[in-house]
Amino acid sequence: MTAGHFIFIPAVLLVGIVIGWIxxxxxxxxxxxxxxxxxxEKRR
Structure with a gap:
């Protein structure tokens, strides 16, 4: 596992959470x- 995974994976999760929230x-x-x-309409 490279150091990039420690940035990339949480970033992708965060983007997914934001899109899901929206x-x-x-x-x-x-x-x-x-x-x-x-x-x-029911009241009318």
Whole structure:
């Protein structure tokens, strides 16, 4: 194992976590919006 692995592997993991965080937050926002739309339509 070279010294580059000690930088490369954590960097790749960090990038994966950031991408997952962004995609997860977008999915949660979309779910909240659709739930809100359904609740608004139900009230009418």
């Amino acid at each position: 995609l997860g937050s977008r999915a949660a926002m979309d779910a909240m919006r659709s739930q809100q739309k359904r609740a608004d």
